[in-house]
Amino acid sequence: MLPLLLAATAAHARSDREVAERAIAAAADVCPGHANERTSPTVRAVPVGALRVLAEHGAVLCPDRRLEGAAVAFYPRYGVFTWNPDVPASAKALVQVVDTITRSEDFPDKTAVWNAAGTPLQGQVVPMFEPRPNAPLNRFLHR
Numbered sequence: 001m002l003p004l005l006l007a008a009t010a011a012h013a014r015s016d017r018e019v020a021e022r023a024i025a026a027a028a029d030v031c032p033g034h035a036n037e038r039t040s041p042t043v044r045a046v047p048v049g050a051l052r053v054l055a056e057h058g059a060v061l062c063p064d065r066r067l068e069g070a071a072v073a074f075y076p077r078y079g080v081f082t083w084n085p086d087v088p089a090s091a092k093a094l095v096q097v098v099d100t101i102t103r104s105e106d107f108p109d110k111t112a113v114w115n116a117a118g119t120p121l122q123g124q125v126v127p128m129f130e131p132r133p134n135a136p137l138n139r140f141l142h143r
Helices: 002-030 035-044 048-057 088-104
Strands: 058-063 072-075 080-083 112-114
Touching: 002 035, 002 048, 035 048, 035 058, 035 088, 048 088, 072 088, 080 088
Parallel strands: 058 080
Antiparallel strands: 072 080, 072 112
């Protein structure tokens, strides 16, 4: 019985790892600012349950070094959350914001912005998100 339990645990851990790998691969396809060394640490910090919900909704996590004055932005037209990988507080805020949103599955319907504490900001200007050419974007979140 113990070997079966250990095998099931290993399979579950592997599938969790695969969820993170798929999220990183999606970022590579969609995000112009993607590089494994920028994307991977933050994506791996997001709870796997949140990554699963993002995948179900076709949402992507994209590093964006242009993001200043805000820690996290969400672009519903593309289903993309961005953060500045050069600012550690931005990565922590992304994990918090994504975890909160995916628990409620209440994705914003307009561009939304948060500060480093995960507090929504009003009237904050952020750079427009432009996906890589021919990026495979999920139409579920498009408005």
